[in-house]
Amino acid sequence: MTWSENVIAGALARQTFNRKYLVVVPNCTWTGHECDLLVVTENLRVIDVEIKISRSDLKADAKKEKWWHRERLGYWPTVTEMRYSDWSNDLRPERIYRPARYKSTPKDWPRKVWKHYYALPKEIWHPDLLAALPSAKSGVLLLDRGGYPRPVGDAMRVECVRRASPNREATPVTPAAAVDIARLASLRMWDAFARLEQMGAA
Incomplete structure (x- = not known):
């Protein structure tokens, strides 16, 4: 199995964000910029996860508009x-x-975000890459398919090599906004079912 954004997103949703989190939505622009994974915590705070499968893609992230005011x-x-x-x-x-x-002016966190993480395969990581990240406040999650120890049933080991620093100025989302995000996640699920049905009928 080769690494892909969907493989990493699925592992994070099932293993890292499967408890104490209200909803996890892939490829979401609710914050005003694209989040590979938008996570809403149980206390209605937003976590933005940027997924990278190459070093060059990781280094290029600092040029994105979401990191600049x-x-x-x-x-x-x-x-x-x-x-x-x-x-x-x-x-x-x-x-x-x-x-x-x-x-x-560089920003420490993207707009509306409480915590920001990068998630990438452990095999492409090197500590020198910390200097290439646009913000020292971002956390880093490394995924390893052959890594142990890991809980029984988990597809891979997820290791946090740097914890994300919280943005104290990021306010929780409103209950109405949380419902909108949850509705989006529900629609994404039904869209995925429809695609599977179309693939089966082809």
Whole structure:
């Protein structure tokens, strides 16, 4: 069996987040950015899990918009783009615009998130990769199919090599929002059943 996002997400949902958690939803954008796994705890706090299956993918995560706060400062000077015209045999303005100017500040947590984790195969992990993570507040979970000890029935060992630091400013989701997230999880389940039926009928 090769590693995939679904394999890792399934193991985390069944083993790590199967107790004391209200709901686990894959590929969810409820926070305003994509979460590979969005977990709502029993006290209605949000955990965002980013799943990686390669080192290059892990290193590229720091470029994502969810790790940056953009503050608009105004505009840069006007830019005129010129283009050569065969018809008139000269340069003519093609576009004139003023690019917006922003100040980018790194964020410790994505928006609305109480805790953030990276989950990846143990075989691709190296401690040097901690320096490549966009935030020192993120936790790291390593999955090992052949790892022991692990509880009877678990498909693989899940090891936490760095605990996530909680975002004290992240407020719990409202009960209504929790119901919406749970409804989304329910719909995802029925969509998955429908896909299985279509595969069986093919």
